[in-house]
Amino acid sequence: MTFDDPFPPVSAAEAAELASLVSGPVLLPGDEGYDAECRLFNLNVRLEPALAVGTVDAADVRAAVSFAARDGRPVTVKTTGHQQVDAARGGVLISTRRMKGIAVDAGRRRVRVEAGVVWQEVIDRAAEVGLAPVSGSAPLVGVAGYTLGGGLSPVLGRSLGYAADHVRSLEVVTADGELRHVTADSDPELFWALLGGKGNFGVVTALEFDLFPLTRFHGGGIHFPGEHLADVLHAWRTWQADMPQEMSSSLAVQRLPPLPELPEPLRGAFVVHVRFAFLGPAPEGDRLIAPLRAAAPVLVDTVGEMPYTAMGAIHLDPPTPMPYYDRTTMLRAFPAEAADKLIELLGPGSHSPLASVEIRMLGGALDHEPAVPNAVSTRGLPFVLFGFGVGSPDQAGFLVGALEEVMKAIEPWADDRRMVNFLSVEEATDPDRLSQAYGPERYRRLTAAKKTYDPTNMFRVNHNILPG
Numbered sequence: 001m002t003f004d005d006p007f008p009p010v011s012a013a014e015a016a017e018l019a020s021l022v023s024g025p026v027l028l029p030g031d032e033g034y035d036a037e038c039r040l041f042n043l044n045v046r047l048e049p050a051l052a053v054g055t056v057d058a059a060d061v062r063a064a065v066s067f068a069a070r071d072g073r074p075v076t077v078k079t080t081g082h083q084q085v086d087a088a089r090g091g092v093l094i095s096t097r098r099m100k101g102i103a104v105d106a107g108r109r110r111v112r113v114e115a116g117v118v119w120q121e122v123i124d125r126a127a128e129v130g131l132a133p134v135s136g137s138a139p140l141v142g143v144a145g146y147t148l149g150g151g152l153s154p155v156l157g158r159s160l161g162y163a164a165d166h167v168r169s170l171e172v173v174t175a176d177g178e179l180r181h182v183t184a185d186s187d188p189e190l191f192w193a194l195l196g197g198k199g200n201f202g203v204v205t206a207l208e209f210d211l212f213p214l215t216r217f218h219g220g221g222i223h224f225p226g227e228h229l230a231d232v233l234h235a236w237r238t239w240q241a242d243m244p245q246e247m248s249s250s251l252a253v254q255r256l257p258p259l260p261e262l263p264e265p266l267r268g269a270f271v272v273h274v275r276f277a278f279l280g281p282a283p284e285g286d287r288l289i290a291p292l293r294a295a296a297p298v299l300v301d302t303v304g305e306m307p308y309t310a311m312g313a314i315h316l317d318p319p320t321p322m323p324y325y326d327r328t329t330m331l332r333a334f335p336a337e338a339a340d341k342l343i344e345l346l347g348p349g350s351h352s353p354l355a356s357v358e359i360r361m362l363g364g365a366l367d368h369e370p371a372v373p374n375a376v377s378t379r380g381l382p383f384v385l386f387g388f389g390v391g392s393p394d395q396a397g398f399l400v401g402a403l404e405e406v407m408k409a410i411e412p413w414a415d416d417r418r419m420v421n422f423l424s425v426e427e428a429t430d431p432d433r434l435s436q437a438y439g440p441e442r443y444r445r446l447t448a449a450k451k452t453y454d455p456t457n458m459f460r461v462n463h464n465i466l467p468g
Contacts, residue, residue: 007073007090010051014067021063024054024098037095040081043323044393045425047084049076049093056098058171058179058205065203066177068092068458076461077203079116079142083149085425088461094203096144101206104129110168112208115144123309131211132156132308134163137315147207149198149421150376152384155217155277155311158245158364164195165370166210174202175458184372193449196375196438198420200446200465201453218285219277219314220302226270227348228296229253233339235295236274245364246279247288250315252358253346257390265299270348272296275314276303324355325396326388327403328422330381330415334359341409353395353402357387375446377417377438384419385410400426420463428463437463444468 010028019026027034028051037054038047050073053064068075074091078084099116106129113122120139126132134153136146151163160166169183172194180202184191193201224232236251243249251274258268274292278285282305289303306313331338342359346352360383367379378384387406389399407414418428418437428437435443447468450457455467 007050007071015051018051018053018063018067022053022055022060024056024060025052027052027054038093039321040078040084041321042082042084042425043321044325044396045084046087047076047078047081047093049088049091052093052095054095054098058173061094061096061173061203061205062177062179064092064094065173065175065458069175069177069456072456072458074461075203075458077115077199077459079145080118080140082138082141083145083421083423085429085463086461091461096142096203096205099205104131104211106131109211109213110208111211112206113143114206115142115204117143119143119146120312123311126211127215127307127309130213130215132214133209133211134160134166135311136163137312138317138319139312140319144204144207145199146421147209148194148196148204150196150378150419152360152362152366152419152421154248154250154275154314154360155219155279155308156212156214157366158248158362159279160212161365161368161370162374162376163209164374164376167195167207167374168210169208170194170204171206172202172204175454175456179205189445189449190453191372192374193446193453194375196377196420197446197449197465199462200450200459202459214279214308216305216307217277217279217311218282218304219275219306219311220304221273221275221300221314221316222293222298222303223266223300224272224274224296225299226253226255226272229272229347230343231296232272232274232292233343234336235292237334237336237339239291240361243288243361244280247285248277248361250275250358250360252315252356253342254356255352255354257355263300269299271299273316277311277314322390323392324388324390325399325403326386326422326424327400327407327427328384328386328418328424329407329410330378330417330419331359331383331385331410331413332381332415333413334383335413338410338413342406345406345409353391353399354387354389354406357385357406359383359385375438375442377442378419381415381417384422386422423463431466434463434465
């Protein structure tokens with residue numbers, strides 16, 4: 001998605017005026033620290049706002065939003081920058097990474113988290129009192145963006161649902177510059193829209209959500225040689241259908257880089273990585289996993305008892321920024337014919353350039369509406385498929401072509417709805433396709449909320465929901 005930049009540059013005097021009102025840095029293009037403030041996780045996407053504000057508290061956020069509103073400038077928000085859609089030229093960047101407050105209430109099993117916190121920080125603090133959050137596969141992702149997009153946990157999702165389902169309150173600065181404490185009782189429509197509507201309705205400065213009594217689980221991953229993809233994929237496809245909701249799993253077809261930090265069997269290897277997390281007794285977990293362990297020769301097997309603080313070791317998501325292109329889809333079913341399509345495009349002899357194509361089993365509690373409904377759109381869909389290729393812009397045609405080929409092949413089993421947190425820069429970038437991603441009825445409700453809380457569409461540098 002691209003936006004025209006009708007705005008003049010922010011003057012040094014204007015920047016100084018805002019700097020006098022905030023505690024964090026206020027940076028113009030060319031200032032020392034501007035590039036670091038704007039750096040994103042995907043190195044192929046540049047962020048070039050007219051002004052970058054490093055906020056340290058909600059008062060800073062209010063000042064930055066009011067500054068943008070004065071000239072009608074768009075506002076974009078980032079913590080780690082894992083899902084930035086546009087360069088935001090002419091706009092104001094609010095960088096929340098300095099907002100690091102975490103307050104655990106062990107008695108109520110809740111935590112209040114400010115907007116700059118990443119999941120590992122919450123995981124570690126909660127573990128001190130024997131609790132765990134519904135965190136995602138990459139523990140260095142920001143809590144706020146993940147949760148506002150729904151939040152899919154590879155450990156707790158199938159047992160507890162989406163992270164958004166367990167939010168009790170949010171503190172959000174809306175387009176009018178007001179800081180609101182939002183609950184399902186105080187602002188039911190805004191509460192509903194924020195949880196699943198991503199960053200379309202304001203700047204969330206803090207969230208309060210539930211924690212759960214968990215310190216350890218049975219999980220990890222098994223790497224198989226890539227030439228056994230057909231055996232492993234078909235075994236996993238039939239195996240997952242009979243699993244209890246205490247078992248979560250995904251499968252990724254990976255062509256790993258030759259990095260020295262990878263163990264020798266995996267360095268530069270073509271592999272099938274099957275991941276597991278089981279919340280029951282370890283012997284029962286091993287019994288359930290046994291058919292997959294026997295599906296093909298094993299390169300590396302890390303499945304065993306794990307502390308929740310190490311849950312990032314299940315998926316082994318990349319921890320550092322890199323240049324990549326990605327695509328995603330949701331599946332209504334994953335029959336043998338669909339598996340065969342993936343084997344054809346990704347298996348031995350395919351010479352696929354893609355670093356990873358994964359399929360995650362959903363279901364269980366992820367299908368259930370929470371006690372307080374929200375805008376998460378993917379309940380009832382059993383799988384999400386996600387792929388990415390690593391490369392710079394001169395490889396874009398090659399990599400995007402390979403991704404589109406996979407998505408086209410799997411289209412007969414795909415659904416129009418999408419998991420918002422998995423959307424790429426190029427996906428759902430117009431109202432028709434975003435309406436499909438949410439479903440028409442849910443999208444109409446979101447546009448109505450947008451008209452109420454952001455009628456001028458200030459928060460538009462995203463997968464943008466238009467005011468109704």
